[in-house]
Amino acid sequence: MHIHSTTSETPVQLERSELHPALGDSLMEAMSFLNEVMDRHPRAISFAPGAPFAGFFEQFDVPACLARYSRYLAEDKGMSQDQIRKRLYQYGPSKGIINDLLAQSLRIDEGIQVPPEAVVVTAGCQEALLLAIRALCSSPRDRLAVINPCFVGIAGAARVLDIDVVAIEESASGIDWFGLVNACRSARAQGKRIRALYVAPDFSNPSGNLLDLASRRRLLALAEAEDFLLLEDNAYAFTAGAAAALPSLKALDRNGRVIYLGTCAKTCLPGVRIGYAVADQLVTGGRQGVRLLADELAALKSMVTVNTAPICQAIVGGMLLEHGGSLAALSAGKAALYRNNLALLLEALDNHVGPLNGTGMVSWNTPQGGFFVRMRLPVEADAALLEYCAAEYGVLWTPMSSFHLNGGGRNELRLSCSYLTPDAIDEGIRRFAYFLRDPRVRDGQRQPVAAEKAEA
Amino acid sequence: MHIHSTTSETPVQLERSELHPALGDSLMEAMSFLNEVMDRHPRAISFAPGAPFAGFFEQFDVPACLARYSRYLAEDKGMSQDQIRKRLYQYGPSKGIINDLLAQSLRIDEGIQVPPEAVVVTAGCQEALLLAIRALCSSPRDRLAVINPCFVGIAGAARVLDIDVVAIEESASGIDWFGLVNACRSARAQGKRIRALYVAPDFSNPSGNLLDLASRRRLLALAEAEDFLLLEDNAYAFTAGAAAALPSLKALDRNGRVIYLGTCAKTCLPGVRIGYAVADQLVTGGRQGVRLLADELAALKSMVTVNTAPICQAIVGGMLLEHGGSLAALSAGKAALYRNNLALLLEALDNHVGPLNGTGMVSWNTPQGGFFVRMRLPVEADAALLEYCAAEYGVLWTPMSSFHLNGGGRNELRLSCSYLTPDAIDEGIRRFAYFLRDPRVRDGQRQPVAAEKAEA
Numbered sequence: 001m002h003i004h005s006t007t008s009e010t011p012v013q014l015e016r017s018e019l020h021p022a023l024g025d026s027l028m029e030a031m032s033f034l035n036e037v038m039d040r041h042p043r044a045i046s047f048a049p050g051a052p053f054a055g056f057f058e059q060f061d062v063p064a065c066l067a068r069y070s071r072y073l074a075e076d077k078g079m080s081q082d083q084i085r086k087r088l089y090q091y092g093p094s095k096g097i098i099n100d101l102l103a104q105s106l107r108i109d110e111g112i113q114v115p116p117e118a119v120v121v122t123a124g125c126q127e128a129l130l131l132a133i134r135a136l137c138s139s140p141r142d143r144l145a146v147i148n149p150c151f152v153g154i155a156g157a158a159r160v161l162d163i164d165v166v167a168i169e170e171s172a173s174g175i176d177w178f179g180l181v182n183a184c185r186s187a188r189a190q191g192k193r194i195r196a197l198y199v200a201p202d203f204s205n206p207s208g209n210l211l212d213l214a215s216r217r218r219l220l221a222l223a224e225a226e227d228f229l230l231l232e233d234n235a236y237a238f239t240a241g242a243a244a245a246l247p248s249l250k251a252l253d254r255n256g257r258v259i260y261l262g263t264c265a266k267t268c269l270p271g272v273r274i275g276y277a278v279a280d281q282l283v284t285g286g287r288q289g290v291r292l293l294a295d296e297l298a299a300l301k302s303m304v305t306v307n308t309a310p311i312c313q314a315i316v317g318g319m320l321l322e323h324g325g326s327l328a329a330l331s332a333g334k335a336a337l338y339r340n341n342l343a344l345l346l347e348a349l350d351n352h353v354g355p356l357n358g359t360g361m362v363s364w365n366t367p368q369g370g371f372f373v374r375m376r377l378p379v380e381a382d383a384a385l386l387e388y389c390a391a392e393y394g395v396l397w398t399p400m401s402s403f404h405l406n407g408g409g410r411n412e413l414r415l416s417c418s419y420l421t422p423d424a425i426d427e428g429i430r431r432f433a434y435f436l437r438d439p440r441v442r443d444g445q446r447q448p449v450a451a452e453k454a455e456a
Numbered sequence: 457m458h459i460h461s462t463t464s465e466t467p468v469q470l471e472r473s474e475l476h477p478a479l480g481d482s483l484m485e486a487m488s489f490l491n492e493v494m495d496r497h498p499r500a501i502s503f504a505p506g507a508p509f510a511g512f513f514e515q516f517d518v519p520a521c522l523a524r525y526s527r528y529l530a531e532d533k534g535m536s537q538d539q540i541r542k543r544l545y546q547y548g549p550s551k552g553i554i555n556d557l558l559a560q561s562l563r564i565d566e567g568i569q570v571p572p573e574a575v576v577v578t579a580g581c582q583e584a585l586l587l588a589i590r591a592l593c594s595s596p597r598d599r600l601a602v603i604n605p606c607f608v609g610i611a612g613a614a615r616v617l618d619i620d621v622v623a624i625e626e627s628a629s630g631i632d633w634f635g636l637v638n639a640c641r642s643a644r645a646q647g648k649r650i651r652a653l654y655v656a657p658d659f660s661n662p663s664g665n666l667l668d669l670a671s672r673r674r675l676l677a678l679a680e681a682e683d684f685l686l687l688e689d690n691a692y693a694f695t696a697g698a699a700a701a702l703p704s705l706k707a708l709d710r711n712g713r714v715i716y717l718g719t720c721a722k723t724c725l726p727g728v729r730i731g732y733a734v735a736d737q738l739v740t741g742g743r744q745g746v747r748l749l750a751d752e753l754a755a756l757k758s759m760v761t762v763n764t765a766p767i768c769q770a771i772v773g774g775m776l777l778e779h780g781g782s783l784a785a786l787s788a789g790k791a792a793l794y795r796n797n798l799a800l801l802l803e804a805l806d807n808h809v810g811p812l813n814g815t816g817m818v819s820w821n822t823p824q825g826g827f828f829v830r831m832r833l834p835v836e837a838d839a840a841l842l843e844y845c846a847a848e849y850g851v852l853w854t855p856m857s858s859f860h861l862n863g864g865g866r867n868e869l870r871l872s873c874s875y876l877t878p879d880a881i882d883e884g885i886r887r888f889a890y891f892l893r894d895p896r897v898r899d900g901q902r903q904p905v906a907a908e909k910a911e912a
Contacts, residue, residue: 090513256467273579309765
């Protein structure tokens, strides 16, 4: 990067080693390198980003959404134009302004019965994650467990807050149950505790894994037995479609073990940055009396971002109202497109890469929903190989090692289907199949790749 | 609060003592109590909130702002309609999308020369504060100094991040210089360090204090001599008006000692939640090579809120473009209104409370800008007295003790002029003058107030 001249004459230089350790972290470096690779190859077909399909943006109409929400405030809430303007344009409550509509959608779409007061609207789901782990992890004694590999956002938030993370491995049945119980007991033996487990039961990022109903019940029972909370990230559940969807952990929860974390980025629009946490647990003790955990999250939020932009909340509110209050109805068309894209991606893999499958050379999973397919190569799927694939074959993907906390996944990559048109998916996988037959990949020649890495 | 029924049959109860200690903090309790008092007295004339005057909202036009920014992207940046939609509606860079416009406004309005790359757009100034102290305070060794009394947002962010705070007292000349130097040296003697000082040199919240030019230069020299950074909160500087404004610390900074923290809440609109940090310091060491501190703040932001809602950034961008790129031009009308309100507030105090001034009974300061006047009473200005004032006289204010870190300010209150019409200011102070003549205040009768508190 070119650094322009500034006002400084003899500028102070800060040592990276004296900044917060999260900043020297390999995770942060990996993400920043990935962005650079994408910037360098803007014309490559990219299976890398998990961002929503941009074609949906054409139908989107900010003024119409704001007008719809304003009409609701006037007609259903009896608010004057002055009051409506204040609601949209002034500071607002830390907990949010569309909590009633989100609680309604949870009831309609998922059978989750919570009062609006148990919902906190956040600046994207990322802030909801951060607030939840900040509230729960009160001292170095408290550890956060995550299913490994895992979403970078949760690992990153934990590092920003200096919270210790324990990795529980994914398994064929979803979770390494023995590893999880063991982590709880071994923490206890050290005078520590697993305070919460972060889990995305529906087509997780990055693996596309789905927890079946029995696993969901088993996880809830284990949370009760070992006394930890579940942070349920629900980002990709909507892609299953209403008919095929399994009940969320929160819908099955009878003991208040689940904090549900939602995002409107995929169902509504990324550009509004609206997420939410559902935290109906009771908090007791202290001078404040009995409150909901949502109140505590809102108190923390007041010190992180104060409140979530009410204009953005109003846009989401308008979209919800336009679809009978249902996020599922609102996102049904999107879910259908993503299911179709995923089927096309898996079909293209069968068509173009099929002959290589099962030879032990490459293999991949076949999720029934979500944005992601996981693939194993005979060589290390690292930044150097990505750079080579982008330059020589015009295709981008994400190395899985970025999502692994214990140095695993080195031979794995993630393919995302969300961002591309059907034509681009087929053409991209056609190119990708040539890449997989390249001697660097096919023969597992590590030497040239390693050399390339040293130069990068 | 009434807690509705939930899905829980035997719900887990969380102990407040096992949540993060920031949540048991007296600061959080005080803010939450204050909100409750205001909710209970919606018809009282409120000198409590520092929120902007709602009359400005009438002129505000979201679609026009978005259209103006979109035209800029099309005409000046040559972007297609597809590219513009992606810019506004898709995920975007953690650093922001209107960095060029904010850098331009800093140049036009304040003579601050920084490249757009040194600006990070944040979810309100609160997030900018949080990111700055998180980046700088790398271990328990690092302490944050603040001018006491201070903005609750900075104290709160430090508590959320478990950062130790050192209070430096305000003085007649602005800052207790001896106390500041002493804090640096005493930290060093303990193997610790003052890493940064948070300061609002222009009409600070809550005191309305202004640092004169000599004090600004002295502070910069001291930061260099004692090797700490300055976090300059600029929220109220615009109220001075272009002619009377003193140069910001950042404009005077020749050694890269200042991280400048800006907010668009007061100059543009609270409802967009747009703030920004200017961090042009160079960071060296590690594997990433030389980068700007702004890059590190953006990396942290990716783990806190990912990116700031681009729709909200576009609204601010459109407002800036409509005013020649100048925040000062954009906010000139607002600044004039606030100056007028402050003059009216001080005049009303003279008219209605004047006879009490100088008797040793009450006293107040006379700031030349900002939103706030500080007043000292002969009795404790606590929550119980506030409740009494609201119930009996229909007037609200803010106890200053909430802003004091060392138990000080117990007899002080803050009056804000930003939220009210001229008529309400005069009527409110007229009522307030009666309150000041109430025996509870005039005679400093502590007993009944304490009894009231026990009941509250």
